[in-house]
Amino acid sequence: MKRKLVYVMSLRNAAADKAGQWVAYKGERRYMMSPLEYLVHQLNDSELGNLYSLEALIYDDIADYAADQAKLGSYGRAGRDGSPWIYPLDLCVQGRPVNELLENIPSTYRSLPVGDPARSSGKQAFEQRLQQRFQALEADWVVLDGLIVILDELVRPGAPFQGRIVNIHPGLTRQDSPYRRRGATATLDALYGARGQQILNWQTMATRAVTPLNKTGASFHVVDQGIDSGPVLWEVLNTQIEPDDTILELRWKNFTHSLFPALSHGLAYLASQPQGS
Template identity: 30%
Template sequence: MKAPLTVAVLISGRGSNLKALIDGAESYKIASVISDNPEAAGLNFAREASIPCSVFPRADFPSRQAQKTAIFEALKREEPDLVALAGFMLILQEELVRHFQGRVINIHPSLLPKFQGLDTHTRVLQAGEKRHGCTVHFVDAGVDSGPMVAQASCECFEEDTPETLAARVLKLEHAIYPWTANMIALRQIGLEGSKVTYAPECIIEAKEKGFNLSC
C-alpha cells in the first residue's frame, strides 16, 4: 500500500482549519504542525492528535527574517509532500515558495481575486456583494495570489454582520480544505506550470459538493 501524502500545517491562531484537516484526513497524513505563535490555540488540536509541533516565536529571533529562515529550515528537514497554510499570518520567504514550488496551498476567506488581504467579511458587506466565500489556491511569491484550485460560496443577506457572514464562510472552509488536500493526495488535482489540472472524477465530485473549480 502506498504511503499517504505527508502534510505540514502552518498556523498562527485558533487553528479551526487545522482541526478540519485533522478530522478530514483520508488520503493524507498530517506529519507536523508549525506555528509562529506559542499561544496559538490550534496547537492544542495538534497535541490532542499526537502530531509533532514546532513553535518559532518572534521573540526568539533577532529579526523577522531570521524567524522565517528558521521555519524554512525546519520544513526543509521534514520535506513534507505538501505544506498547508491554515491561518498562518507570516508572509512566506520566496526561497521557501521556490523550494516547495507547487506544494504549498492556502485557504483565503474570499472569492479570489476579489478581496485579497485582511478584513474580508467587513469589506464584502461594505461593497454590497451578493455572494461571498473562500478560495483554496496554490501559493506563489505574491500575497493571496497563485493558481486558484477550488472555491465555495454562500449568499450574503441584508441582515448579515461580519460575524454572521464569517461563521457561514468558516463552515465552507472546513469542508473544502480537507477535500482539496485529499484530492491532491489522490493525484486528482495537480499543478502543471501555472495551470491547475483535475481528474474527471474530481470535477464530478466538486460539482456534487457545490464547489467551483478553475477549469
C-alpha cells in the same frame, strides 16, 4: 504512500475567530470549528486520511511580544485552567494527540520597529527556519491557515518548496472574479460589500458606494510572493451574506459552507496529481 502534510498558522488569527468556542449566532449558540479541527476530522473520518498524514502544526506567534499576547488574550494559556483553546484538548489525529504536533517557530522579526533594517534579515531567518523544519519533516505539502505573514524566500522561483505551499483563504482570490476578496480583511470586505460599501481606508473608514454583492466563498490556492495571488486549485462560492450579519456570524457561515469544502476538495485534488507535479 501517504503524503506528508505540515500545517502552519497564526494562533492570534484563530483567537480572533473565537476558534474552539461557542459563539452567538442569530439568537442561538454555534460552535466555531477552526479549519484545523475540520481537517483533523477529515483525516480521521474520510478518504483524506488514506491520502495524507499530518506531521506537524507550526504556529508563528511570539511568546514574549506584548502585541501578540494582547491578541491571543486568554488563548495564550493554551487551555490551561479552563481557558479557551482553538480545539478540544483531547483532540487526536490519526491516533495521535494534536497537542503533540504543536511546534512554535516564532516570526520574531515582527517585534522590531517598522523601518528597522534588521526586520528584513530577521524575516529571511524566519523563513529559513521554516524551510529547515519542512525539510526535516520531509513535507510533501505545507498548508497555511491564517498565517499573518507574507512569504518571500520560501516561495520564490526555484526555492525547494516553491509550488508546494498552499493556503486556505476565506474569500475568492481569482483576479477576474467579481467576488474577489484578497488579504487579511477578506471577510469584512465581503460584509461591507453586501451593504453596498467598499472600504477605501481602514484607518479613516472612508468608503465609496458599490453594487451590493450578497455572496462570498473561499479559495485553496498555491502561495506565491504576492497577497493571495497564486494559482487557484479549488474555489467554492456558497456563502450567502445578510447585511445584518456580524463578523463572527459571517465567519461561521463561510467556514461551514465554503472554506471547509474548499479545503477538503483542494486536498483531494492535490492528491490526484502526480507526485512532484
